[in-house]
Amino acid sequence: NAGVTQTPKFQVLKTGQSMTLQCAQDMNHNSMYWYRQDPGMGLRLIYYSASEGTTDKGEVPNGYNVSRLNKREFSLRLESAAPSQTSVYFCASSKGTSGSSWATQYFGPGTRLTVL
Amino acid sequence: DAKTTQPNSMESNEEEPVHLPCNHSTISGTDYIHWYRQLPSQGPEYVIHGLTSNVNNRMASLAIAEDRKSSTLILHRATLRDAAVYYCILRVAGNQFYFGTGTSLTVIP
Numbered sequence: 001n002a003g004v005t006q007t008p009k010f011q012v013l014k015t016g017q018s019m020t021l022q023c024a025q026d027m028n029h030n031s032m033y034w035y036r037q038d039p040g041m042g043l044r045l046i047y048y049s050a051s052e053g054t055t056d057k058g059e060v061p062n063g064y065n066v067s068r069l070n071k072r073e074f075s076l077r078l079e080s081a082a083p084s085q086t087s088v089y090f091c092a093s094s095k096g097t098s099g100s101s102w103a104t105q106y107f108g109p110g111t112r113l114t115v116l
Numbered sequence: 117d118a119k120t121t122q123p124n125s126m127e128s129n130e131e132e133p134v135h136l137p138c139n140h141s142t143i144s145g146t147d148y149i150h151w152y153r154q155l156p157s158q159g160p161e162y163v164i165h166g167l168t169s170n171v172n173n174r175m176a177s178l179a180i181a182e183d184r185k186s187s188t189l190i191l192h193r194a195t196l197r198d199a200a201v202y203y204c205i206l207r208v209a210g211n212q213f214y215f216g217t218g219t220s221l222t223v224i225p
Contacts (some may be wrong), residue, residue, distance in 0.1 A: 004159075027152070031211060033213075039216070042203055042215030042216050042217050042218055043160065043203075043213070043215045044215070045213065046210055048211070048212070050211070057141060058212060059212075059214075090159050090160070092159075092160075094211060096211075097211035098211065103148070103207060103211045104150075104162050104165065105160075105162070105211075105213065106162070107159030107160045108159050108160055109158060110157075110158075110159055
């Protein structure tokens with residue numbers, strides 16, 4: 001049981017390049033999330049998917065797109081990377097989005113992205 | 117508009133209790149209070165959560181003020197493995213988490 005996995009672990013891009021960050025969970029969770037964490041800051045929500053087939057914007061969605069490929073996988077795409085998107089990106093999942101224990105989020109190890 | 121306010125850093129001696137405070141004066145009636153911790157170069161890890169009543173689990177206790185405008189995470193006996201950044205988070209509708217900047221806990225041997 002690997003929990004939440006993310007690929008790649010590290011990535012360096014040039015301004016204007018595109019890339020997709022991959023996330024997968026094996027806990028049969030319904031909901032998945034993408035966050036970014038800038039140095040010395042807490043995490044900020046980019047997008048989330050409450051259930052398969054749905055996605056919603058979070059606090060900082062500009063410059064990103066997401067795809068909920070199936071129940072297990074949720075990808076984050078940067079179409080034209082900018083230096084301001086240099087950050088650590090975390091994926092998380094939860095059983096659901098309401099109630100008590102169902103809403104507890106489990107996080108992956110993160111992807112460190114540098115945009116030059 | 118910060119939803120939670122925590123001290124930037126705290127220190128504790130090993131094997132002593134630690135009380136980590138959090139203010140959330142704008143909390144609404146349906147917002148849950150979650151605590152997560154983050155070890156260096158890792159993703160956040162769930163610690164505990166609650167709504168109104170105090171909560172205990174194997175990792176910690178959560179004491180919630182009667183007016184819900186503040187809460188305290190209690191680690192009963194700090195160990196070196198508890199050194200981390202502790203985040204007090206409000207979970208609002210749609211399961212959106214609002215992280216603050218957290219408290220960096222140093223445990224002194």
